[in-house]
Amino acid sequence: MKNLIIALSLVIGSLTVEAQISQVGAVVAGGSGCVGGNVKTSVTSTNIYVAYPAFQFVPDSRSILARANCSLAIPVSVPQGYRWVASAVTTGLARLQGNDRVKASQEIFTAGSVDTPQVATLTSANKLFSIGRLNSAASSVQTACGQDAILRLNVSAVLQKTAATSLSRLTLTKSVLNYQLVPCQ
Numbered sequence: 001m002k003n004l005i006i007a008l009s010l011v012i013g014s015l016t017v018e019a020q021i022s023q024v025g026a027v028v029a030g031g032s033g034c035v036g037g038n039v040k041t042s043v044t045s046t047n048i049y050v051a052y053p054a055f056q057f058v059p060d061s062r063s064i065l066a067r068a069n070c071s072l073a074i075p076v077s078v079p080q081g082y083r084w085v086a087s088a089v090t091t092g093l094a095r096l097q098g099n100d101r102v103k104a105s106q107e108i109f110t111a112g113s114v115d116t117p118q119v120a121t122l123t124s125a126n127k128l129f130s131i132g133r134l135n136s137a138a139s140s141v142q143t144a145c146g147q148d149a150i151l152r153l154n155v156s157a158v159l160q161k162t163a164a165t166s167l168s169r170l171t172l173t174k175s176v177l178n179y180q181l182v183p184c185q
Contacts, residue, residue: 025075033068048177055172069156080146086179087140089132092172100168104157134178145184
């Protein structure tokens with residue numbers, strides 16, 4: 001019995017050490033919603049927080065259509081025997097006038113994987129919104145077993161105004177990516 005306890009302690013200890021080897025590299029951002037990589041990130045043991053200080057549409061009387069996007073590349077190091085599973089949610093605020101509309105979307109994926117973009121269509125006057133769900137199998141992505149990868153998160157928004165003089169605005173505030181290491185099966 002004593003030998004069994006010692007053996008289990010070693011196995012659990014080695015899994016803990018191995019799981020701690022997973023690393024998240026520097027987040028690289030680009031796009032019209034994060035010009036010059038203007039995002040603020042913080043990483044914890046289970047989440048990556050991304051704030052978008054410049055992802056907003058302000059009134060522009062020259063156009064009835066505004067578009068913006070931000071693409072993130074997040075390198076992850078995955079230990080042998082594990083895969084990295086991640087999901088994301090993006091939040092923002094829409095302040096719309098009249099019949100103006102916003103279509104906001106997010107897509108999370110790695111090279112070789114396919115994801116269905118999650119979309120929110122907004123028509124309400126003032127609305128906090130979110131796209132995606134954390135820890136949802138339907139909206140998560142996973143790496144290959146034991147292989148390092150670059151996780152990608154693309155967020156975009158289109159504001160369609162009924163008149164160029166509309167004062168509608170949109171701000172994407174943040175994305176939260178939840179991740180975990182799971183043993184390969």
